[in-house]
Amino acid sequence: MPAGKYQLLVVDSSNANRTLIGECLGQLDDADVHLAADGGEAITRIASIRPDLILIDMHLRDTDGIRLVRQIRNRESLGSSDDDLTLWTPVIFLSAVMDDEMIAQGIIAGGDDFLHKPVSEVVLLAKVRAMLRIVGMQRDIHAAHRRLRQIATLDGLTCIPNRRYFDETLATEWKRCQRAGAPLSLVLIDVDFFKQFNDAYGHQAGDQCLKAIASALTESLFRVEDSVARYGGEEFAAILPGTDSRGAQAVAERMRASVRELRIPHERGIDSLASCSFGIASLRPDSERSAEQLLQAADQSLYEAKHGGRNRSELNPGWQT
């Protein structure tokens, strides 16, 4: 949810009331006011403006306030937000007649407060401000949650996705590619002679080398669905959904060349430069094989690449698409 002005929606079938409340709320500098004449229009506007607060008259021409709020809460629980936190939009009911029974029903249905009509401008603004304070806190919680999620899936040294992100993404992409009947390719990447690099230049230089390689690998991926993570130590792993083995070989070669183009001096390295070896495995996910097996297959190819001389990529012949 982008932080910015609060979006308020007033749902009232009386043109005069709607305008009056709208004008009153227009005094709030930090809010935009939207108006809807009935339940149907409210639902459409909620989808487009995603309001932070809704004021609903109890008697609408096509429905009543309680039904409408039930519909709104239903939709909220179905479509949770992109970061898995349910959004709660406060609802204030407006009603000329108000008894205990109605208040209880309204709150049970999902309303948060009531305002007596004709609405006092002072009370309306005070209640809306109180609700918006809570909305503001909800926004802060969402922002903190998003940030924490991001930190939890990022590698501290290289700032690229970490092993946890890799595991989650591989599981998700496996299912997605299986449903779509699409290929899924995996590339395991290991820095060559990295122990000697650390021994020769020190651990800090080793860290800088890993950071530069992580950037080079990331920049070699052009598709949004492709990702590369730090798999552990001096190992990285790229997930290429919807990419067949030929495509994966092309990506691996691009990554290999970009690491070489960094021209990081490595006295024990191939031609005295840092390099990586790449192991590729590809499949169309099915219920016969597992992501674990795909990883093992890519690891075997990586072993071949290492033993074939390093600074090269190898595709597992049994795992081609």
Ligand SMILES: Nc1nc2c(ncn2[C@@H]2O[C@H](COP(=O)(O)OP(=O)(O)OP(=O)(O)O)[C@@H](O)[C@H]2O)c(=O)[nH]1
């Ligand atoms: N500087 C630094 N070194 C790391 C990090 N993680 C792992 N390493 C080092 O990476 C080295 C990996 O060494 P090996 O697994 O023997 O492999 P290698 O020397 O790269 O040799 P080959 O893979 O066979 O080419 C070890 O010395 C680890 O200590 C890190 O975060 N920073």
